[in-house]
Amino acid sequence: MAINLSTKIGPLSLERPTILASGILGISLDVFNRIYKAGAGAVVTKSLSKEPWEGYANPTIFSVKGGGWINAVGLSNPGAANFASMIQPNKEVPIIVSLVGSVEDDFDFMIKQFENCKVVAFELNLSCPHVAKVGLEVGDDLDLVNKIIKTVKNATAVPVFAKVGLGSTDYIETVSTAVDAGIDGITAINTMRAMAIDIETQRPILSNKIGGLSGTPIKPIAVRCVYEISSKFEIPILGSGGISTWEDAVEFFLAGASAIQIGSAVGDNWIKIFDEINNGISQYMEKKRYSKIAEMVGLAKGS
Amino acid sequence: MQRDPNYPTICKIEKVIDETPSVRTLIFSDDVLPNVLPGQFAMVWIPGVNELPMSVMISHEQGKAAFTIRKLGEASTGLYNVAVGKYIGIRGPYGNSFDIKEGKLLLVGGGTGLVPLLRLLTFVKPSDDVTVLIGAKTKAEVFFEDMANDILEKNPHRVLVVTEDGSYGEKGLVTDLVEKIITETKFEAVYTCGPELMMYKTVQLSHEKGIFVQASLERMMKCGIGICGSCCIGEDLVCRDGTIFDGDHLLANKEFGHTFRTKAGILDKF
Numbered sequence: 309m310a311i312n313l314s315t316k317i318g319p320l321s322l323e324r325p326t327i328l329a330s331g332i333l334g335i336s337l338d339v340f341n342r343i344y345k346a347g348a349g350a351v352v353t354k355s356l357s358k359e360p361w362e363g364y365a366n367p368t369i370f371s372v373k374g375g376g377w378i379n380a381v382g383l384s385n386p387g388a389a390n391f392a393s394m395i396q397p398n399k400e401v402p403i404i405v406s407l408v409g410s411v412e413d414d415f416d417f418m419i420k421q422f423e424n425c426k427v428v429a430f431e432l433n434l435s436c437p438h439v440a441k442v443g444l445e446v447g448d449d450l451d452l453v454n455k456i457i458k459t460v461k462n463a464t465a466v467p468v469f470a471k472v473g474l475g476s477t478d479y480i481e482t483v484s485t486a487v488d489a490g491i492d493g494i495t496a497i498n499t500m501r502a503m504a505i506d507i508e509t510q511r512p513i514l515s516n517k518i519g520g521l522s523g524t525p526i527k528p529i530a531v532r533c534v535y536e537i538s539s540k541f542e543i544p545i546l547g548s549g550g551i552s553t554w555e556d557a558v559e560f561f562l563a564g565a566s567a568i569q570i571g572s573a574v575g576d577n578w579i580k581i582f583d584e585i586n587n588g589i590s591q592y593m594e595k596k597r598y599s600k601i602a603e604m605v606g607l608a609k610g611s
Numbered sequence: 612m613q614r615d616p617n618y619p620t621i622c623k624i625e626k627v628i629d630e631t632p633s634v635r636t637l638i639f640s641d642d643v644l645p646n647v648l649p650g651q652f653a654m655v656w657i658p659g660v661n662e663l664p665m666s667v668m669i670s671h672e673q674g675k676a677a678f679t680i681r682k683l684g685e686a687s688t689g690l691y692n693v694a695v696g697k698y699i700g701i702r703g704p705y706g707n708s709f710d711i712k713e714g715k716l717l718l719v720g721g722g723t724g725l726v727p728l729l730r731l732l733t734f735v736k737p738s739d740d741v742t743v744l745i746g747a748k749t750k751a752e753v754f755f756e757d758m759a760n761d762i763l764e765k766n767p768h769r770v771l772v773v774t775e776d777g778s779y780g781e782k783g784l785v786t787d788l789v790e791k792i793i794t795e796t797k798f799e800a801v802y803t804c805g806p807e808l809m810m811y812k813t814v815q816l817s818h819e820k821g822i823f824v825q826a827s828l829e830r831m832m833k834c835g836i837g838i839c840g841s842c843c844i845g846e847d848l849v850c851r852d853g854t855i856f857d858g859d860h861l862l863a864n865k866e867f868g869h870t871f872r873t874k875a876g877i878l879d880k881f
């Protein structure tokens with residue numbers, strides 16, 4: 309019997325719980341179609357800004373010896389308006405549009421660009437750790453978080469998620485503010501501030517010097533955050549951080565995530581990873597006799 | 612610890628060769644890059660400047676690899692100016708390689724697009740009959756003609772140069788010569804690397820004649836390994852699915868020969 313992998317993240321229903329994380333292969337509709345066909349339940353776009361951004365000079369991404377990646381791409385993106393016209397032909401793919409901005413009006417403007425597009429949710433990036441005035445700096449400003457979410461919720465009927473990370477404000481405060489402002493779900497976590505220095509040339513490798521750590525090294529931290537959020541709030545969670553196997557995915561479900569996002573592991577294992585993780589989850593559900601993902605969400609909290 | 616292909620390995624430049632007034636080859640020692648497959652590239656870090664994708668050039672010495680750079684913008688000029696004794700960082704090798712056929716082969720290159728084609732020449736069988744076409748704007752920009760002849764010394768071969776101003780070799784566009792030559796000779800395979808419009812025409816002409824053809828593409832690259840998405844063309848990621856693609860696959864891609872993405876990811880026309 310084929311296992312039902314569908315999941316609900318608050319108001320959003322997906323056929324499969326594996327989602328392409330923001331900033332990974334995320335700038336073309338053709339690529340989104342390919343990743344959807346490869347098994348992803350949804351795709352999150354690169355974080356889009358009001359105007360196009362070129363991002364930082366290379367080097368922008370490299371791996372950490374022993375596992376994981378450090379990146380400071382600098383949120384390069386074609387801008388919300390260009391992007392909206394590019395995905396306009398979309399019929400099939402559940403696209404979650406990720407947005408970055410500094411003030412609530414930026415978000416209002418960007419949401420309006422997508423009025424004629426098939427978008428299943430918005431994800432507000434309150435957590436990019438390496439660009440000034442957006443991302444984490446916004447997530448750390450609870451007043452601004454409140455204003456942005458209220459504005460966005462007013463501007464659209466589509467579900468809105470907030471993506472949090474570990475900044476200088478306790479992320480639990482950011483989540484609490486977002487929940488109070490009416491958010492539909494929380495994505496946790498983004499990359500964590502990190503750097504690497506080459507010892508021969510004695511320089512930081514990234515052109516931006518400091519970037520974000522992703523991949524397997526951050527997984528235990530992400531699991532802890534998902535567990536804490538689900539313990540403290542009645543809010544659907546999308547887990548992100550170091551997921552590269554089906555076992556990792558199940559661990560996030562047990563911690564309280566209703567869906568998971570896959571980022572860096574696409575670089576390590578390529579696009580077949582969505583199918584592999586879906587199959588592994590199915591087999592686990594069969595063994596444990598679950599008929600829905602929801603049956604295992606948050607189970608670790610009871611123990 | 613074993614070498615991590617995705618973390619920069621630091622190499623010291625040992626020798627610099629000027630190929631033309633604006634093209635230079637940098638030679639260095641390395642364990643991995645001398646033995647890559649034809650068509651593979653590396654991400655090359657110029658500390659303090661930038662990081663660029665570069666095809667891996669052959670060298671004539673054991674254990675040594677090279678890059679051949681045309682100076683253009685800030686990043687490539689930075690690499691071009693790395694002096695003997697200074698360091699670069701390399702990640703990779705990345706990308707797939709040419710599918711090497713046997714028999715009558717045609718290679719069509721322009722500028723630094725010749726780099727992967729020269730490595731391909733080192734993989735041909737002694738019995739292969741090889742034609743190399745080199746396109747350039749003018750005589751001063753022609754390079755690697757002698758090197759191609761040297762590599763093919765033991766093969767039936769010819770190396771023909773076409774310049775747009777006629778200052779050397781035949782006058783015209785290299786694709787005019789491609790058209791003429793593939794009408795006269797039945798080739799087993801055509802391989803091309805260089806400016807996209809040259810490759811587009813070459814792929815079209817070869818495909819019409821039913822000849823197996825492959826082209827090596829360039830797109831904006833950041834990660835080189837299929838994470839950032841900046842190198843996409845249609846549904847393909849040039850760094851991971853390519854850089855080498857079959858002609859029929861390319862002709863079905865509406866972006867090939869028409870559009871590319873800028874650093875911000877905006878579609879622009881060639």
Ligand SMILES: Cc1cc2nc3c(=O)[nH]c(=O)nc-3n(C[C@H](O)[C@H](O)[C@H](O)COP(=O)(O)OP(=O)(O)OC[C@H]3O[C@@H](n4cnc5c(N)ncnc54)[C@H](O)[C@@H]3O)c2cc1C
Nearest residue numbers: 663664665666679680681684685686687723829830831832
């Ligand atoms: C797989 C591959 C192999 C290459 N091999 C060689 C080679 O052997 N020798 C050589 O001289 N050049 C090679 N290039 C081109 C080289 O990477 C640069 O694009 C070129 O040197 C111009 O860079 P610039 O930043 O100095 O120029 P700029 O003036 O900054 O940019 C000019 C144009 O170069 C392209 N470009 C700039 N940065 C990048 C980047 N990170 N990735 C891809 N394209 C970029 C863009 O189209 C840009 O519009 C290769 C490119 C690719 C993708």
Ligand SMILES: Cc1cc2nc3c(=O)[nH]c(=O)nc-3n(C[C@H](O)[C@H](O)[C@H](O)COP(=O)(O)O)c2cc1C
Nearest residue numbers: 329330331355379433498522523548549550571572
């Ligand atoms: C190259 C790269 C670019 C990213 N860009 C974004 C982005 O634009 N917006 C965002 O919210 N997260 C971005 N992220 C973070 C990922 O979406 C993800 O949350 C993080 O990498 C942790 O998951 P992982 O370990 O599976 O990669 C990026 C990550 C990487 C590696």
Ligand code: FES
Nearest residue numbers: 835839840842850
């Ligand atoms: S260069 Fe990043 S996906 Fe190809």
